[in-house]
Amino acid sequence: KNQVEQSPQSLIILEGKNCTLQCNYTVSPFSNLRWYKQDTGRGPVSLTIMTFSENTKSNGRYTATLDADTKQSSLHITASQLSDSASYICVVSRYNDMRFGAGTRLTVKP
Amino acid sequence: DVKVTQSSRYLVKRTGEKVFLECVQDMDHENMFWYRQDPGLGLRLIYFSYDVKMKEKGDIPEGYSVSREKKERFSLILESASTNQTSMYLCASSLQGRWQETQYFGPGTRLLVL
Numbered sequence: 670k671n672q673v674e675q676s677p678q679s680l681i682i683l684e685g686k687n688c689t690l691q692c693n694y695t696v697s698p699f700s701n702l703r704w705y706k707q708d709t710g711r712g713p714v715s716l717t718i719m720t721f722s723e724n725t726k727s728n729g730r731y732t733a734t735l736d737a738d739t740k741q742s743s744l745h746i747t748a749s750q751l752s753d754s755a756s757y758i759c760v761v762s763r764y765n766d767m768r769f770g771a772g773t774r775l776t777v778k779p
Numbered sequence: 780d781v782k783v784t785q786s787s788r789y790l791v792k793r794t795g796e797k798v799f800l801e802c803v804q805d806m807d808h809e810n811m812f813w814y815r816q817d818p819g820l821g822l823r824l825i826y827f828s829y830d831v832k833m834k835e836k837g838d839i840p841e842g843y844s845v846s847r848e849k850k851e852r853f854s855l856i857l858e859s860a861s862t863n864q865t866s867m868y869l870c871a872s873s874l875q876g877r878w879q880e881t882q883y884f885g886p887g888t889r890l891l892v893l
Contacts, residue, residue, distance in 0.1 A: 673821070678819075700878065700879050710788075710886070710887070711886050712783070712869055712871070712884025712885050712886050712887055713822075713869075713884050714884070715881045715882075718881065758821070758822070762878045762879055764878065765878065766824075766878055767824075767878045767882075769821040769822040769823075770821055771819050771820060771821040772821060
């Protein structure tokens with residue numbers, strides 16, 4: 670069983686709408702949690718990073734939240750754009766390794 | 780901006796061939812990584828290197844080897860390609876803290892083994 674589980678696997682929304690992607694992890698203890706965006710045919714790019722003590726982090730229309738007690742994180746995308754169509758990957762770092770979720774494939778339709 | 784480049788975007792090879800995938804980064808990063816990415820499985824670490832000529836096995840090193848002769852270049856070698864090595868291969872680099880620093884990824888190489 671993967672130590673980082675993401676849901677949903679895929680999501681289709683209309684342009685302009687908001688959406689929330691989920692990440693549950695069992696990795697412990699952890700150093701930080703990142704969300705990456707991966708456009709089709711490209712490598713992942715870091716969106717946000719949160720340490721254990723941070724609850725929320727924003728990057729433009731992207732807002733990540735972290736609940737270290739329940740080991741859950743979410744990525745909220747506001748006013749979606751066509752360019753938000755991509756895979757979003759949750760990554761949890763420990764002292765001695767890094768664990769990747771399988772990603773959520775988001776499609777934004779006009 | 781950090782730039783990580785990979786030698787090929789697409790490769791088609793035959794079973795049993797020796798395959799070289801090359802990765803170059805231009806930001807003087809200490810650490811370099813090779814991952815494979817398969818649908819539904821996420822990224823899985825094959826090998827990583829924290830210094831020239833140093834390497835450590837990741838989660839799935841079987842069937843692969845690596846070489847880091849220069850700081851900026853990290854090569855992944857498939858000694859005898861097999862069909863189950865058909866995948867997307869991603870190279871990444873990071874500054875110092877191996878697992879705490881942001882990793883910068885290349886565009887990936889999609890390998891098809893026939």
